[in-house]
Amino acid sequence: MSNTFFLLFSVDLLLLFCFMFMPVIRGADAFFGVRVSAETYRNEGRRILHRYWFWLALTFIEIEAIGFIVSFYRGRTEFAEVAPRLLVLPVAMLFYVIFYKQAKRLELVEGDERFASSLRTRHLRDYTNLALEGAVVALTITPILVLVYYYPQLPERIPTHWNWRGLPDQWTRKSYFSVFSLAGVLVYMQGLMLFVKHGLLGVKMTLPAEHTEEYLSLKEEMLGMTIKFLDWTRLVLCIMLGSVTANIAFSAIDYLRFLSKIVTIAVWASTALLLAAVAFAIYSFYKADRRLREEVGRVYVQRHRDAKHWYLGGLIYYNPEDPALWVEKLVGWGYTFNMGNKWVYIYLVIMIAVPLLLILPLERVG
Amino acid sequence: MYIVVDFEKDHRPIYQQVVDEIKALIARGSLREGEQLPPVRQVAADLGVNLNTIATAYRELQREGLITVRHGAGAIVLSRKGALKSDEELRKPLRAALTQLVLAGLPRNRIMAIVGSELRGLMKGNG
Structure with a gap:
């Protein structure tokens, strides 16, 4: 089996763990996205969870094993590499929804009584680190300047993809579009993430009237952590995509080829930094959640009329009457879209169409 | 700093509760002259009410001379003393x-x- 198989298998394993812990990440406040009593959570809830884990793990093993066995007998690794990828996510989603329906029967219905709203205005400037923004601008512009300067010296065939050792393995014909499309992706990614950051400042925060101070300060802290994570991701993406953008010139021009090695190191280092940032963010959210649970007993409080608008066990929020665009996730940490807000579709078009327009027209040459 | 709205036991309309809560914060000095109030959309989303409810509350506060609503700049607290x-x-x-x-x-x-x-x-907060 190839390295790709083990890499993809690890991704599947990670997905399996995510689905295993999603129903219990917020405890009784959102068990499969449903608010249940502490007692139900400990008894009937635990039994539902164990059944869910059993079926999820069993099906996962079956899918991976069938892919592996078919690959072994047919002598083609595609069955082990591709087939499970097409099945694991839909099957995990299916089990999650089936068991959510069982948990739904145990729902604890609470009335909408007293809720609070923060009167603090969140300004983008309060969440902006000027040194980091300076570094992002420098790391975005420098590779573009490198390409502009070396454009006349670039050969007719330029690299568009590199293997894990940093050696080119795909090429295309030289044109302004093919040389600068990756730089376009770099600028687009920065623009998109700034757009998301700006949108997150208006995130909906549901605050109960009891322990409001504790909830508010922790929710603001979580928003600050998310935005800091987003900023660090922007910086790391700049290093990663900026290096690869400049690598078009470095790996195509003979006397610059020694710089390709530095690019490979930068790409691997930024990947490691990105993974470390994700792990740190998850740990910080977990710690903040635990602190809130210890201080006030509950980590997620929402109005009953909002609870009715979560679908697929708290995975999708659709409420056209809610003016919020971003809402706190019911299952897991961080934020998600209110799919009932028409602005979401503008986001989705920007997220999907722009990268496709920048990458798809590239013509492959041998 | 926050406002609280009671959806079940308080018989005042929601917009009136928002007005009274903001007025109390201004009277206490928690909201000072020149401070900005959050956008209507944010307060409406947080409280789970219609945009018009909060817009009506802001208009009422403006009518009483406690805030000014400027296009683009949002709502700003004018002074602790409302219209005479x-x-x-x-x-x-x-x-x-x-x-x-x-x-x-x-x-x-x-x-x-x-x-x-x-x-x-x-x-x-009156010093």
């Missing part, structure tokens, strides 16, 4: 509140204690 009202106009809500306390059967000294404590809370 006559003595009778000022007494009317106080009389209504005192009537409630008397009808609830509270003795005079208890009412005086409640009024004193509320007033101390409101005047804390």
